[in-house]
Amino acid sequence: MADVKTGEPLLSVKDLTVSFKTKKGMAAAVRGVSFDLAAGESMAIVGESGSGKSVSSLALLGLLPRSAEITGSAVFRGEELIGMSDKKLQSLRGRKIAMIFQDPMTAFNPLFTIGDQIAEAMEVHGLASGKEALSKSADLLEMVGVPEPGRRIHQYPHEFSGGMRQRAMIAMAIANKPDLLIADEPTTALDVTIQAQVMEVLADIRGETGAAMILITHDLGLVAGSAERVQVMYGGRVFERGTIRSIFYDPRNPYTQGLLSSMPRVDNESDRLVPIVGTPPSLLAMPAGCAFGPRCQYRGEVCGERPAELAEVGIDHASRCHKGAEIPRWSEVSA
Amino acid sequence: MNAPLLEVDDLKTHFPIRAGLLRSVVGHVHAVDGVSLSVQPKETVGIVGESGCGKTTLGRSILRLIEPTSGAVRYRGEDVIGASRQRMQELRAEMQIVFQDPYASLNPRMPVDDIIAEPLRVHGTDKTAARAKARELLDAVGLLPEHGNRYPHEFSGGQRQRIGIARALSLNPNLMILDEPVSALDVSVQAQVINLLDDLQDEFDLTYLFIAHDLSVVRHISDRIVVMYLGRVAEVADSSDLYTSPAHPYSHALLSAVPVPDPDLERDRERIVLQGDIPSPSDPPSGCRFRTRCPLAVERCADEVPELRQVGPGHMVACHFPLEPGETLIDRVGALAV
Amino acid sequence: MTDVIENPIVAGASPSIEESQGLAEKSESVGRQAWERFRRHRLAIIGTVVLIVLAAAFWIGPFFVSYGYEEVNIIDRAQGPSWDHPFGTDDLGRDLLARALRGGQFSLRIAIFTAVLATSIGLVMGAISGYFAGVADGAINFVINVLLTLPALVLLALLGREFGARPNTMAVIIALISWLRAARLVRGQVLSLKEMEYVQAARAAGAGPFRIIRTHLVPNLVGILLVEVTLLAGTAIILESTLSFLSLGVQPPDTTLGTLIAEGKSTLDVRPSRVLIPGGLVTAIILSINFIGDAMRDAVDPKSGIE
Secondary structure, eight states: TSSSSSSSOSSSEEEEEEEEETTTTTEEEEEEEEEOOOOOEEEEOOOOSSSSSSHHHHHHHHTTTTTEEEEEEETTTTTOOOOHHHHHHHHHHHEEEEEEOHHHHHHHHHSSSSHHHHHHHHHHHHHHHHHHHHHHHHHHHHHHHOOSHHTTTTOOGGGGGGGHHHHHHHHHHHHOOEEEEEESSSSTOOOOOHHHHHHHHHHHHHHOOEEEEEEEEEEEHHHHHHHHHEEETTTTEEEEEEEEHHHHHSSSSHHHHHHHHHHHTSOOOOOOOOOOOSSSOOGOOOSSSSSTGGGGGTOOOGGGGGOOOEEEETTTTTEEOOGGGGOOOOOHHHO | OOOOEEEEEEEEEEEEEEEETEOOOOEEEEEEEEEEEEEEEEEEEEEOOOOTTTHHOOOOOTTSSSSSSSEEEEEEESSTOOOHHHHHHHHHEEEEOOOOOOOTTTTSSSHHHHHHHHHHHHHHHHHHHHHHHHHHHHHHHTTTTGGGSSSSGSSSSHHHHHHHHHHTTTTTOOOEESTTEEETTTHHHHHHHHHHHHHHHHHHTEEEEEEEEEEHHHHHHHHHEEEETEEEEEEEEEEEEHHSSSSSHHHHHHHHOEEEEEOOHHHHHOOOOOOOOOOOOTOOOOSSTTTOOOTTHHHHHHHHHHOEEEEEEEEEESSSOOTTTTHHHHHHHHHHHH | OOOOOOOHHHHOOOOOOOHHHHHHHHGSSSSHHHHHHHTTTTTHHHHHHHHHHHHHHHHHHHGGGGSOOOOOOOHHHHHHHOOOSOOOTTTTTBBBBHHHHHHHHHHHHEEEEEEHHHHHHHHHHHHHHHHHHHHHHHHHHHHHHHHHOOHHHHHHHHHHHHHTTTTHHHHHHHHHHHHHHHHHHHHHHHHHHHHHHHHHHHHHOOOOOOHHHHIHHHHOOOOOOHHHHHHHHHHHHHHHHHHHTOOOOOOTSSHHHHHHHHHTTTTTTOOOOHHHHHHHHHHHHHHHHHHHHHHHHHHHHHGGGOO
C-alpha cells in the first residue's frame, strides 16, 4: 500500500479504535481501523451516517471531546499522534496536517476579516506575520479562485457566499503548505455547480502543493472523480478497501455492492433501484457478529456470531466478509 | 393531451425585504418570478435547481402555504389562488405535501398515529376511525401498524420519512408535492423511499411534483423535468431528452457537474465548470438570469428576457441561443472561439 | 432501530434487538410513561411531599394551634421558642407559629396563583403575537414595551394601594405586571415553531390557526412554560414580601411569610429564629416548586424517555 510513491508512508494508522462514554454505555464509533497513506496520495473514506468515517480522522488530530477513548496507533512522518501532548498536536495541526470542514460558516470567526484569519493561521506557526501574512493570504485566495482577492481579504465571513467561504477555508488550510489535507464532506453543503468548482480547486491545489488528501464523504460519485484509493466504512469498521478501479468495477463486499446498486445515476435510466434493506445500525446497538449482517442478503449463521476479518481478495484490495467466496462478482450483480 | 391536473401560470412569489426603524420595504426577493408549468394526471414532474432557484417556494405557493404575489394556479381547471377559505380546505385534501426534513416535519410531542390521523381529524373524521386509517397507512408505507403509539424520535430518518408520506396519503390526495423527500437520507435508505414512492404512485394513482436538487434522483423518478434558475424556468423536457440533449446551457452545465460513480467516465468526461456564484434572488441580473455565469452570454442576453419556447416535442427552453440536439456546450464555445 | 422493509415477507426476517425491546416497552400508556419520567427525579418526589406537607400544615394546622394568628398577648411578647409558643412570639405577643401558618397560606396562594395566571396571560399574548404577527403583534409588543419602561414597584404600589390588601387581588396585581417575560419567551418560541415543517404540514392538511396553536404549539411550549411558572412563583413571593415590607401588601393583622421576615429583621441579632423560620419556609416552597417544574418538563417530553 505504501508502494505508491516512496517506501515510507506519510501516515500509518494501526488498529485505531474510538469509543465514547454515553449514559447508555460505551459507543464504539471506530472499531479497529488500519491504513497507510503515502505522501501525495489521495484516499477517500466513504460511509453513511454512523459509519465512523469522520470520527477516525478527528481522532488523529486530537479534535474529539475528552469523553472519547482512543487506542491504537497513528504514525505521521515518524511521530506517534495518539497520546501526543496537546501542545505538540497544536503545532502539527494547521501546519503539517490541515482540515477542511463541511460547514465553512462555523469554521470562521464572524468577527474577523477573512484575510486576518488566514494570516493568523500563518502567524500561529510563525511562518509569516503582519503585512507579509496579509499579502500572502491574498495570494492564497487568488490561488483558490476567489476573485479580487486584494479587496476580499478585508471582508467578513458573512460577505462571502457558501462556495467562496469553502474556497477561503481551503486557502487557510493550505496556507502553511501542509503534507496532509483532511477534507471532511467538503462540498456537502454546496450546490452541485459550486461543488464542481470546489473539487476542481482541491485537485489543482494538490497538483501544485503535492499534499496528500483524505477525502471523507458519503457520496460515491464524488469519490470516483477525486481519489486513488477508497475505504468503505460501515459500523466503525473498514468493510472494503482498494484502488478506485477495484472498488467501482469489482466490489467484493455485499455492502459496497449494495451501495452502488442503490444509487440512482444521472447517466443512465434504471427502472427500479435495488436498495439495501434496513437502516445503518446505531452505535449503541451494534448487531452481534457482522455489523452489516442484519441487512445482508447473503448472511449465514456465522455472520451473527462474530465479525469477519478484513481479507485480501486481490492486489491492494481487501474485503471484510464471511461469505467472501459466495458473493457473486459485480459484473453478474449489475447485469 | 388530456386536461392537466395542475396548471401554474406566470406565478410570482416575491418576499419583501424590510429594513430600518419603520421596517419599510427596501426591496424584494424574487423567489418565484413568472413560472408556468402543467402537470398531467399520474405524471411525475421533477423540479430541479440549485439554492435560490425558488423550487421550494414554488411548491409551497402552489398549495398557498405561502401566498403568491400574482399569477394563477389551477387544479382540474379550478382557480386555487382565488378559492374561498372553505373551498381551499377541501382542495387541500386533494393536494398534499411531503417535506424534506424527517426531523422537523413531525411534531415530537405527538404519537405517530395521531400525526398521520391529523389531516383526517381536521376534515372531520372521528378519532377511532382516523386512528384505524392511520394504522392502515402505516402498513401501506411499510411500517408496522402496532408502532402507531410510538413517538417520532423512536424512528430512524427513513422511517420518519415514511410517516410523513403516510400523513400526506391520509386524505387520498391526487397530487403530492414532494419537497426534497429523500435528500436528508443515507444513500442505502434513499433507494427504499424512492421505490416506495414508485409503488404508492401505482397503487393510489398519484401525481407527483418532485422537487429536488439531486439530478440523479430526479432523473430516476420523473417523466418530465423542469429546470429552474433564480426563480424562472430555464428548460422543460422529458426526462430522457433533458439528459441526452439539454438545450439550455445551464441544464448542460448542471448535468455535467453531477458526479458519476464510475472512475473512467469521471476521468474522461467533458466537465463544464461554471464560473462565479449564483446571484442573489433579491437582485437578479437583467435579461437572462443565467447570463452572468453563461459562457455563451452576449449583449442581447442582458437586454432581453428569453421567453420559454418550443425546441422539440414537449421540449421548451428559455434561451436566446439554445444548444442543438447533440451539441455540447464545449462544442459551442469552441465554435464561437474559432 | 431497524428500518422496516417494504416487503412484509422480508420484514419479519430481521428484527434487531432494539426493535423487539422497543415493542415490549411500548405497551404502556402515555400517562404512565410521563409518570415514569417524573418519578426518576428523586428531588421532585421530595419536593412534592414537602409541598403537600406544607400545604396541609398551612391550611389544617391552625385548627390545632391554641392561639389565633391575630391574638395579641402583651404579657408573652417578644419571646423565644418555648413549649407554649414553639416559634416564639412577636412584639405584640402574637404566636409566631400561628402567624407562620397563616403567612404560609397566603404566600403559597399568591405564589401559585400569580405564577399560573401570569404564565397564562403570557401564553395567550405571546401565542397571538407570535402566530398572527401583523397588527396584533404590534399592539401586544407596544403594551409590553410600555409596561417594561414603567418601574414595576411603583406600579405595584399604586395598584396595591388602590385594590390591594386581599391575597387574591395581590396575586392578580402581581400577575398583571409579571406576564411580560413569559409573553416574550412564548412569542419567540412560536415564531420559530410556526416555521417548523410539521406546522406547515398541518396547514397543508387544512388545519386552522387555533387547532395549530392547540395541538402543535402549546404542547411544544409546555417545557418552557413550566420553567417560567416555577421562576414566577419565586418572584411572586419576593415581590409580595417587598410590597408587604413597604406596607403596601397584605394588611395587618393578616400576614405573609415575606412580612414575617421583614418584621423579624430588626431583631435578627438577638432572635435569628424570627427570620430563619419564615425564610426557611419560603426557601422550601420555592425549591420544591422548582424541582417539580424540572421533573414535569421532562415528564411531558417524550424524547427524554430514552436517554
